[in-house]
Amino acid sequence: MHQDAEYWNPEFELLDREAIETLQLQRLKETLERCDRSPFYKEWFQKAGFDPASIASLADIARLPLMDKATLRNTDPTSFLTVGMEDIVRMHSSSGTSGQATVIFHTAGDINTWSNMVARCIYMAGVRRSDVFQNMMGYGLFTGGLGLHYAAERIGAMVIPAGSGNSKRQIQLMMEFNTTVIHIIPSYALYLLEVFKEMGVDPRRDTHLRIAVLGAEPHTEGLRSRVQEAYGLEAFNCYGLSEMSGPGVAFECPEKKGLHVWEDYYLLEVVDPVTMQTVEEGEEGELVFTSLCREGMPLLRYRTRDLASTYAGDCACGRSHRRISRIKGRSDDMFIVKGVNIFPMQVEKILLAALGIGSNYRIILDTIESKDEMRVLVEVSGEMWHGEVNELNRLKAGIAEELRREILISPVIELVEPGSLSQTEGKAVRVTDKRNQARRD
Amino acid sequence: MAQQINVFAQNQPGRLERLTQVLMEIGINIRAITISGSEDYGVLKLLVDDPPKAFEALQVEGFSAFMKDVVAVVMDDQPGGLFRVCRALGERGVNVEDAYGFVVKDRQTAILVIEVEKIPEAEEIVTGAGFRIMSDEELYSL
Ligand SMILES: [Zn+2]
Numbered sequence: 001m002h003q004d005a006e007y008w009n010p011e012f013e014l015l016d017r018e019a020i021e022t023l024q025l026q027r028l029k030e031t032l033e034r035c036d037r038s039p040f041y042k043e044w045f046q047k048a049g050f051d052p053a054s055i056a057s058l059a060d061i062a063r064l065p066l067m068d069k070a071t072l073r074n075t076d077p078t079s080f081l082t083v084g085m086e087d088i089v090r091m092h093s094s095s096g097t098s099g100q101a102t103v104i105f106h107t108a109g110d111i112n113t114w115s116n117m118v119a120r121c122i123y124m125a126g127v128r129r130s131d132v133f134q135n136m137m138g139y140g141l142f143t144g145g146l147g148l149h150y151a152a153e154r155i156g157a158m159v160i161p162a163g164s165g166n167s168k169r170q171i172q173l174m175m176e177f178n179t180t181v182i183h184i185i186p187s188y189a190l191y192l193l194e195v196f197k198e199m200g201v202d203p204r205r206d207t208h209l210r211i212a213v214l215g216a217e218p219h220t221e222g223l224r225s226r227v228q229e230a231y232g233l234e235a236f237n238c239y240g241l242s243e244m245s246g247p248g249v250a251f252e253c254p255e256k257k258g259l260h261v262w263e264d265y266y267l268l269e270v271v272d273p274v275t276m277q278t279v280e281e282g283e284e285g286e287l288v289f290t291s292l293c294r295e296g297m298p299l300l301r302y303r304t305r306d307l308a309s310t311y312a313g314d315c316a317c318g319r320s321h322r323r324i325s326r327i328k329g330r331s332d333d334m335f336i337v338k339g340v341n342i343f344p345m346q347v348e349k350i351l352l353a354a355l356g357i358g359s360n361y362r363i364i365l366d367t368i369e370s371k372d373e374m375r376v377l378v379e380v381s382g383e384m385w386h387g388e389v390n391e392l393n394r395l396k397a398g399i400a401e402e403l404r405r406e407i408l409i410s411p412v413i414e415l416v417e418p419g420s421l422s423q424t425e426g427k428a429v430r431v432t433d434k435r436n437q438a439r440r441d
Numbered sequence: 442m443a444q445q446i447n448v449f450a451q452n453q454p455g456r457l458e459r460l461t462q463v464l465m466e467i468g469i470n471i472r473a474i475t476i477s478g479s480e481d482y483g484v485l486k487l488l489v490d491d492p493p494k495a496f497e498a499l500q501v502e503g504f505s506a507f508m509k510d511v512v513a514v515v516m517d518d519q520p521g522g523l524f525r526v527c528r529a530l531g532e533r534g535v536n537v538e539d540a541y542g543f544v545v546k547d548r549q550t551a552i553l554v555i556e557v558e559k560i561p562e563a564e565e566i567v568t569g570a571g572f573r574i575m576s577d578e579e580l581y582s583l
Contacts, residue, residue, distance in 0.1 A: 198501070380449045380482075380505045381505060382500075382505050382506075382507075384505075385449070385505075385507075386507060387447035387484065387506075387507030387509050388447070388484065388538065388539075389477045389478055389479070389483060389484040390538075392449070392479075392482065392484070393479060414481060414482075415449070415451075415481075415482050416451055416482075417449060417450065417451050417456070417503070417504070417505065418449075418503050418504070418505050419503040420451070
């Protein structure tokens with residue numbers, strides 16, 4: 001691979017729409033044929049009255065029922081296999097925070113395909129063999145760490161398998177080995193700025209960082225800008241889920257107008273999360289994926305619960321793979337206050353606009369006198385004010401007004417001391433719903 | 442120029458205690474302390490004997506703190522001093538953002554600490570009105 005080439009897989013990345021769809025149909029047919037060897041799918045097809053050989057167009061996939069995390073949880077994962085267990089070389093498992101963990105099995109071919117796909121992503125962002133890639137994601141059962149690790153090695157970059165947490169050590173590694181690329185959870189990137197400050201290190205001046213891969217957590221444009229500015233680098237949004245192998249299912253090109261979904265690997269549908277009907281191009285809906293290249297454990301019409309919209313048309317980067325917007329929320333983390341549907345991302349967007357910076361916040365939902373109450377706790381950081389109480393009063397009133405405009409209800413805004421919304425070294429907890437507890441009392 | 446430290450604090454039990462403990466542990470003496478605020482949070486204003494040291498310690502402990510330039514006016518012990526200072530500033534269009542006073546050990550002298558936007562101008566006005574401005578060295582060593 002010539003490292004001055006612009007594309008990692010030009011033969012697939014530059015396919016036009018028609019060629020992509022032809023390839024998708026061919027691979028979909030192969031996938032369905034393979035699925036017919038799995039005990040689970042055999043029964044799944046039978047129940048749905050679906051003949052895998054009857055697929056004539058991509059739209060025919062809609063004749064199959066959708067599956068989701070519950071389908072995986074309630075099924076013996078080995079029954080999905082289209083190969084013998086001896087052909088499986090790895091398993092990954094997603095966090096079981098809201099129920100039993102789900103398991104995905106991979107063949108050697110699956111790991112190879114996935115590694116190549118993620119290499120394509122980070123090569124697109126500008127990662128080359130001369131780079132030092134500090135992988136600040138959890139290794140182990142979580143796919144984030146290993147997915148990017150294999151990809152960066154495949155490109156030939158030097159990988160520092162730092163894993164998650166241990167903030168001071170992370171910064172020391174960056175300094176000692178001249179890290180140029182980081183793979184990091186966006187909220188942790190913000191948190192790490194505080195540690196940089198404590199250590200008297202300026203990431204812009206004192207490191208060689210030039211690229212950040214932001215993954216494992218939906219985030220806003222404002223948060224990206226904040227990371228870019230504070231670290232002095234280009235940040236790229238990475239989307240993926242363990243059920244579709246892991247990170248790299250979609251990734252931003254340098255145009256940064258949406259994330260390209262690799263359609264030679266996945267068939268994407270965007271559906272209304274209530275009616276399950278395909279939405280119009282550009283309309284927001286839930287992302288549903290069908291794997292087109294997975295050998296061991298293909299998944300068909302898998303509901304991600306992630307909400308996004310697609311962009312129409314080809315991208316200026318030369319790729320015709322469809323682009324999705326940032327993830328705007330999850331169809332299951334939406335909460336309802338006083339009858340209004342609200343996503344945490346909406347609150348985050350307002351806070352970023354009002355404060356001009358990323359700030360720690362927490363949404364608390366409670367029942368007060370049998371009515372819903374929504375409180376938004378915001379940490380006061382040094383960059384938000386200059387020491388006068390009037391500034392804080394104005395800030396608070398401003399946030400309240402902007403939120404009321406965005407979400408149509410008036411939450412209580414509380415300013416809290418820095419550090420009081422304990423930020424862990426992982427995904428940030430944004431919403432605490434105490435309403436059910438209150439009802440039980 | 443004299444400086445005080447402004448710190449954001451929630452109105453919750455134990456917050457003032459933690460803050461003063463941080464300062465006590467590094468041997469900072471507090472000359473004066475006031476709180477301006479609203480129902481659930483406020484800004485503590487601290488006049489201490491070593492502002493840069495206190496500021497650094499508070500930052501390290503995670504407080505959202507600022508060093509603010511202030512004017513320390515020596516007041517004679519007659520009634521109406523505060524009024525005369527404020528009037529002199531007001532006549533020249535200098536807005537007093539906040540002010541507080543305290544009496545020093547000898548119990549003869551009172552100090553009025555004022556926060557204004559235009560510090561050099563305020564100092565000139567106050568001096569012109571016949572008041573003495575305390576230097577920062579003098580203030581910190583009270
Ligand atoms: Zn593009």
